[in-house]
Amino acid sequence: MHSTSRIVIALALLGAFGFHAHAEVTFITFYGYVLPILEKNCQVCHRMKGANLGGMIAPMALTTYEEARPWAKAIATNVASRKMPPWSAAPEEHGLFVNERTLTQAEIDTLVAWAETGAVRGDPADAPPAKAWPAAADWLIGEPDLILRPDAPYVVEDAATDVYAYLKTTMTDVILPVDRVIRAIEIRPGSSAVHHIVAPPLGALTPGNDPTLYPDGVGVLLKRGQDITWQMHYHKEPGPGTGVRDESSAAIRFYPPGAQVKYLVQGNDLGRYDFVIPPGDASYAITAEFTFDHDSQIVSFMPHFHLRGKSALYEAVYPDGTRETLLSVPRYDFNWQSTYQYKDFKKVPKGTKVVYTALWDNSPANPFNPDSSQTVRWGEPTTDEMSYGYLSFIDESGEQESFFDDANGKNGVNFVILVALSDKNRDGKMSEVESPAEMLGFFHVVDANGDGFIDMNEARTATQTMRVGPAKQR
Numbered sequence: 001m002h003s004t005s006r007i008v009i010a011l012a013l014l015g016a017f018g019f020h021a022h023a024e025v026t027f028i029t030f031y032g033y034v035l036p037i038l039e040k041n042c043q044v045c046h047r048m049k050g051a052n053l054g055g056m057i058a059p060m061a062l063t064t065y066e067e068a069r070p071w072a073k074a075i076a077t078n079v080a081s082r083k084m085p086p087w088s089a090a091p092e093e094h095g096l097f098v099n100e101r102t103l104t105q106a107e108i109d110t111l112v113a114w115a116e117t118g119a120v121r122g123d124p125a126d127a128p129p130a131k132a133w134p135a136a137a138d139w140l141i142g143e144p145d146l147i148l149r150p151d152a153p154y155v156v157e158d159a160a161t162d163v164y165a166y167l168k169t170t171m172t173d174v175i176l177p178v179d180r181v182i183r184a185i186e187i188r189p190g191s192s193a194v195h196h197i198v199a200p201p202l203g204a205l206t207p208g209n210d211p212t213l214y215p216d217g218v219g220v221l222l223k224r225g226q227d228i229t230w231q232m233h234y235h236k237e238p239g240p241g242t243g244v245r246d247e248s249s250a251a252i253r254f255y256p257p258g259a260q261v262k263y264l265v266q267g268n269d270l271g272r273y274d275f276v277i278p279p280g281d282a283s284y285a286i287t288a289e290f291t292f293d294h295d296s297q298i299v300s301f302m303p304h305f306h307l308r309g310k311s312a313l314y315e316a317v318y319p320d321g322t323r324e325t326l327l328s329v330p331r332y333d334f335n336w337q338s339t340y341q342y343k344d345f346k347k348v349p350k351g352t353k354v355v356y357t358a359l360w361d362n363s364p365a366n367p368f369n370p371d372s373s374q375t376v377r378w379g380e381p382t383t384d385e386m387s388y389g390y391l392s393f394i395d396e397s398g399e400q401e402s403f404f405d406d407a408n409g410k411n412g413v414n415f416v417i418l419v420a421l422s423d424k425n426r427d428g429k430m431s432e433v434e435s436p437a438e439m440l441g442f443f444h445v446v447d448a449n450g451d452g453f454i455d456m457n458e459a460r461t462a463t464q465t466m467r468v469g470p471a472k473q474r
């Protein structure tokens, strides 16, 4: 698989066969060549249990020769096939994102050559200085100013496999006496049962995701008194003794109080809830759009769907009609959901439209498909689907909104999600019987055509226009 131009030869052979000078001889030793690559590209996940990236546990550490040697062959196959390090953006987007995890062809060749020539140790004196990783209890973002946790730990029962829980942190004045601007966030799962966490405006923890660090002058507003909802997805094998008491947390570093923070990051989820994927369909696509009101800068993307998700595409359609691919994820992998954060934020003029295209493979050819005979709709279990094209950006006009203002509507209620969650009989709309108690008072208002059902169109309109209860704090 490899194509190295170097002549690779183990040290012991040199003396024995008397090679000399005119051949360019490179010894691919662990200390001289392999360890620097592992430090730079692998150890963020592959180090002692529990101390790795966001707590997502890679099966083995790759910090010493003794640890790496038994994995030499597996390392070679995994890097040659580009399975490791995990990164799903198309090659054309190489170099755009701060958290890109890819190896150069030369690095791949080196790791493969090392494995193929006996995985020799070499001289420890050649080793680069050991990379200092924070201890298990420490945070990658450094000393946090605040650690947030849900109000109470959550118990995942022994019998559970997939659990979706909505937990809350009540933002008391003791926790946050004044509005602050977040500079860095690291979300850490409290147990190995955590598959992913989405907690706007803190962000998301998904397998493979890194902590978020914003550049100078950019941050996310954390508002006094604004409770945080943690959408938790727990996933584990069921069975006696497998239950856990999970207490996940998020560490936050703020800008100093009163610091001049030029831009606040806001978000939109480009969510769709009204898709119906036919059984067996190998490429079913839908789109969602978002238009910038002002000149803006795109900060990051995060496509999210479930097991049948196949590919994701973000495109910009500029006011003059030209189209540009921003991010293409040609082979979406549910196990590796990255946030793609721009190194240099992507400037887009006012009126630019982002078009997000989600494409599913509900055919038997999709190895992750749990059942290709099903019609698939929006739902929380991984065997149903979701479609989010998360997008975060800064608005150059300085118009500051709360993080998910657009998606969550004028009053923080997203009726579209409410309908999707309440639609027990799966007919794509919410009847009065299905509607949650707190909704009954204004069911008829949202049901604009008075047919006794709230359909997705009515829900969307209500989300965008209705103000119920007290106006959201600004």
Ligand code: HEC
Pocket: 037, 038, 041, 042, 043, 044, 045, 046, 053, 056, 057, 058, 059, 071, 074, 075, 076, 078, 079, 084, 085, 086, 101, 103, 208, 335
């Ligand atoms: C973002 C975290 C992350 C990074 C970065 C990463 N890995 Fe992994 N790696 C994992 C996890 C988690 C697994 C186990 C799950 C899986 O196989 O997908 C894994 C699996 C592997 C395996 C397969 C182990 C087996 O059981 O066969 C090898 C080999 C490997 N990684 C090598 C590497 C190398 C070499 C690098 C760097 C070039 C690297 N990984 C970078 C997280 C990571």
